[in-house]
Amino acid sequence: MKVLWGFTKRGKASCYDSVGERTAVSMERRSRREARRFEKLPRKGVYLLGIAIVLGSEFILRDVLLPSQPSGFHVGMALLGEWLVFAAFIGLWIPRVEGASSTSLGWGRFKARHLWLAILAYLLTTLAIIVSDTVLVSIGLEPMRSLQPRLKGYSLPVLVGLFLTGSFLEEILYRGYLIERTTLLTGHRWLAGLVSWLSFTLVHLKFVGLGPMIDMAIMSAALTLLYLCEGNLWPCIIFHGVNNALAYLIFPLFIE
Numbered sequence: 001m002k003v004l005w006g007f008t009k010r011g012k013a014s015c016y017d018s019v020g021e022r023t024a025v026s027m028e029r030r031s032r033r034e035a036r037r038f039e040k041l042p043r044k045g046v047y048l049l050g051i052a053i054v055l056g057s058e059f060i061l062r063d064v065l066l067p068s069q070p071s072g073f074h075v076g077m078a079l080l081g082e083w084l085v086f087a088a089f090i091g092l093w094i095p096r097v098e099g100a101s102s103t104s105l106g107w108g109r110f111k112a113r114h115l116w117l118a119i120l121a122y123l124l125t126t127l128a129i130i131v132s133d134t135v136l137v138s139i140g141l142e143p144m145r146s147l148q149p150r151l152k153g154y155s156l157p158v159l160v161g162l163f164l165t166g167s168f169l170e171e172i173l174y175r176g177y178l179i180e181r182t183t184l185l186t187g188h189r190w191l192a193g194l195v196s197w198l199s200f201t202l203v204h205l206k207f208v209g210l211g212p213m214i215d216m217a218i219m220s221a222a223l224t225l226l227y228l229c230e231g232n233l234w235p236c237i238i239f240h241g242v243n244n245a246l247a248y249l250i251f252p253l254f255i256e
Contacts, residue, residue, distance in 0.1 A: 141211030
């Protein structure tokens, strides 16, 4: 095996067992230099740019590139784009540019109360949406359940993609990242919650339509309040996961 010798700052000899190990050490040093360089950037500017990346990419993928009546192919491509942006954002932007960890996104220990809080919040929200649907139908608007025939036409991979995107990606970005970074920017958690609620509601407008968006606003408010009260993503993920499992994976099976 080829051994490469070098010297530490103290002048002591050191060796690298292989070219690969030397490369790894070099990359680690370069990563540290990059981290120190990004530390010089104003924190609020970095957070503002991060929020712009999240909301801008979501708006482009969902409201600019997605047609008004998207096919399964269009939805699948949009989902793929979202996950690619998400992977780069979580893997590069947050640790390298912001120098932050996953705990800064609202990740915390799972607690037993998160389960029953999520279920309780989901049941109360469902009751509110039932009332909302009655009002929407009375004024000539379509409720959320009107989307079921369209979902029935999507393939299983697309439906699973919708389930995973809503349950995890949306919660991490809209509840975790958006609320935490807006709080750091403004110092007002209620304002951060308002930004999260409004952004999450409006980004669904083109895909679901006006009537269902009102139902979406109710669910968005419940998820936002749940996060603000607990400061943890787990209740929101459970809530959203139950809702999406029913909406995308179970209810379409009963559509004729």
